[in-house]
Amino acid sequence: MxxxxxxxxxxxxxxxxxxxxxxxxxxxxxxxxxxxxxxxxxxxxxxxxxxxxxxxxxxxxxxxxxxxxxxxxxxxxxxxxxxxxxxxxxxxxxxxxxxxxxxxxxxxxxxxxxxxxxxxxxxxxxxxxxxxxxxxxxxxxxxxxxxxxxxxxxxxxxxxxxxxxxxxxxxxxxxxxxxxxxxxxxxxxxxxxxxxxxAPPPPPPAADVRPVWRQPAVWGLTLAFAAQAFSYYGVTAWLPTLLADEQGLTRSVAGVSSSLFQVFAVAGAFAVPALVAWWRRPSAVLLAVTAAWATLPVGLLAAPGLWPLWCALAGVAQGGGLTIVFIAIVARSRDLVENRRTSAMVQGGGYAVAATGPLVVGAAHDLSGGWTVPMLVVLGAIVVMAVAGGASAGGRPREGNAQA
The missing domain is CATH 1.20.1250.20 (MFS general substrate transporter like domains)
Incomplete structure (x- = not known):
């Protein structure tokens, strides 16, 4: 009993x-x-x-x-x-x-x-x-x-x-x-x-863990999260305006882009664990996420009439991007203390950069007089996410976190 x-x-x-x-x-x-x-x-x-x-x-x-x-x-x-x-x-x-x-x-x-x-x-x-x-x-x-x-x-x-x-x-x-x-x-x-x-007491924390700020992988994850969050907030702030300007949509219709961007994030969040379980390489999943992210700036520049498709794909990517970074943090942390410190550093540095996203994208529009340069800025951030995250998200996750 x-x-x-x-x-x-x-x-x-x-x-x-x-x-x-x-x-x-x-x-x-x-x-x-x-x-x-x-x-x-x-x-x-x-x-x-x-x-x-x-x-x-x-x-x-x-x-x-x-x-x-x-x-x-x-x-x-x-x-x-x-x-x-x-x-x-x-x-x-x-x-x-x-x-x-x-x-x-x-x-x-x-x-x-x-x-x-x-x-x-x-x-x-x-x-x-x-x-x-x-x-x-x-x-x-x-x-x-x-x-x-x-x-x-x-x-x-x-x-x-x-x-x-x-x-x-x-x-x-x-x-x-x-x-x-x-x-x-x-x-x-x-x-x-x-x-x-x-329950039995938890094991003591590892004594040989280096400070997180001295771990290159943590810096890479911080850069990847910063690029993800910068792109998210920059796109969220200006995408309806871009579509209204470039496609002649009403503000209310252009606002649908924000709904697509948010709703499809749910699909991305749940697709990522399945891909991690299937591919067994978080870094490969992160690169797939950045490829989906890139369809938004590239698609809006090359085929703007397909904006609902690009918004949906970017929505999947932004939900998946947040998930894969969190998965990488947990997989790389050897105990509760390292998890907490890594999470604080990655999110702290990432959100500090993200706060500039709407300002930078808006300034790029004002200076260039169009939306090509702002989309190239977003694309540049996505490239940073791919390079930094691909090198830092790791290969096979540890056994304890492998199941999806």
Whole structure:
């Protein structure tokens, strides 16, 4: 009976933690994207310009990079599971603070959101690597898919909510989803504590691990992630405008490109683990992802009329690109500490570069007067991702992380 009880507990814990991981992921992008559909109302109510409103989306991405070392410290002090709860409580506080008061309060809430999400960005891949052995790749795919689903939910539903209750309540209402994530995660902590009391202690961390900043592979992954994130944010910011200018599409029709870009990311996230299991070489999968990414700038330059196809392929690539980098981080980390530090360095450096994506792509358009140069800039970033990631993602994954 004791064995049966232990088996039941162990079977229940991953399921509850998986639900928690997915709910947390829904809240790691959605609250930021929620601002975009109500930009007009927000500008009018707060009496601010477009530049100030732009800070509500650019500040968090910058903090994703600059605050990653702070996030790593918080995780080390609080522990992985409690750090997730800290992240969600911070997201809740930032969401509510942003929805009340004047522009200063909105900016303060945005900073809190950025810091809290940074902790979540770093810690959730660590939790996945530790608590889902053998199915790490699949859970990573589900996590990255949930990031995009969260963004899609807020993009789709915030404007209708604002029509009913106003933009402040519409933004604040997403705090309900954060609250659900907190409840599920707290329940998961209790189950995990019960499991930890019955399970054998984890092995001690490896003593001979070099600092991550001295490992060339970690620098390569940082460059690959930076190129992936730079391309993602640059394309997300300007693709609808490009299509409106070049194809004569209305803004609303051009906005469909963003939907394709987000929805097809789910397919990419789940295709990558299958390819890793089949090919057994993460580096080869990463190169395949960059080839799909390249179809967007090349396709828009060579055959712009096929833009739905290029947007869909790039969507698959951006979802797959995020997944394969996270898989490589877990596969190359020998213990929890190295996983946390590698995740912090890769995401910190990557998001610091990503914050410049919309600015650089926009500046390239302004200076050149067209969209050829901006697309070549994106293509250059994809080449960097292929070279740096292909050399650093590794060959065969370790046995413990091989299953998909």
């Amino acid at each position: 004791a064995t049966g009880g232990l088996t039941t507990t162990r079977a229940a814990v991953p399921g509850l933690l998986l639900a928690g991981v997915l709910l947390v992921a829904l809240n790691l992008r959605g609250p930021l994207i929620a601002v975009a559909p109500v930009t007009g109302e927000l500008r009018s109510d707060l009496a601010v310009g477009a530049g100030t409103v732009g800070l509500l989306t650019s500040i968090p991405v910058l903090l994703f990079g600059l605050a990653a070392p702070l996030a790593s410290w918080v995780i080390a002090r609080a522990g992985t599971h409690r750090a997730v709860l800290v992240s969600m409580l911070g997201v809740l506080a930032g969401t509510l603070l942003r929805s009340v008061g004047d522009v200063r309060t909105a900016l303060a809430g945005t900073v809190v959101l950025g810091l809290a999400i940074t902790v979540g960005n770093v810690v959730v891949p660590v939790v996945i690597g530790r608590d889902f052995p053998g199915v790490t790749h699949v859970v990573t795919a589900a996590y990255t898919s949930a990031l995009n689903i969260g963004a899609t939910l807020t993009t789709t539903l915030t404007a209708p909510l604002a029509d009913l209750v106003g933009w402040r309540w519409a933004l604040a209402s997403w705090g309900l989803l954060v609250g659900v994530a907190c409840l599920v995660w707290t329940a998961g902590l209790r189950r995990q504590a019960a499991r930890a009391g019955e």
